[in-house]
Amino acid sequence: MDRRIKASRTQEKKLAKDIGGTTISGSGSGWAVKNDVRNSAWSIECKTTGAARFSLTHRDLINAEKNALLDLRDMAFAIDMQDRTWVVLSKETFLRLIEREEDT
Numbered sequence: 245m246d247r248r249i250k251a252s253r254t255q256e257k258k259l260a261k262d263i264g265g266t267t268i269s270g271s272g273s274g275w276a277v278k279n280d281v282r283n284s285a286w287s288i289e290c291k292t293t294g295a296a297r298f299s300l301t302h303r304d305l306i307n308a309e310k311n312a313l314l315d316l317r318d319m320a321f322a323i324d325m326q327d328r329t330w331v332v333l334s335k336e337t338f339l340r341l342i343e344r345e346e347d348t
Contacts, residue, residue, distance in 0.1 A: 248292070255292045255324045256280050263288075278311035279319070287312035288331075292324035300332065309334065 256267045265283030280290040289308035291298065305321060312319035321332040333341075 251292045251294070251324070252290065255322070255329070256290050259288065259290060259322055259329070277315055279308055279315070281322075282315065282317060285318060286320055287315045287317040288320045288322050290322045290324070296326060298323050298325050305332070305334075 253267075259265075260267045260281045260283075263281070263283045263286060265281055265286070265288075267281055268277050268279065277287075279287040281288040287308075289304070289311070291300075300321070300323070308321050309319040318337050319334070320337075323330045323332070
């Protein structure tokens with residue numbers, strides 16, 4: 245198996261385990277569920293790179309957000325880069341999370 249595909253699958257399986265969710269088989273190829281990992285609240289698009297940089301476009305974020313909304317979930321975009329995972333959220337989602345934290 246190609247090392248990039250193996251790295252992507254490993255990333256998705258680990259993230260799914262971390263959030264108590266599941267990976268989406270054939271994500272992106274079906275007509276219904278598009279992002280790579282999801283649980284009851286989140287739909288997450290995953291990307292991985294061995295490089296020191298990753299190009300994230302507005303279109304990538306909008307597509308991931310649209311796919312999450314169609315799945316009635318919040319969107320996150322997870323990027324594995326340089327042995328660390330980074331998660332990108334919209335400001336609105338981030339502020340909602342902060343507000344929930346302050347309410348507890």
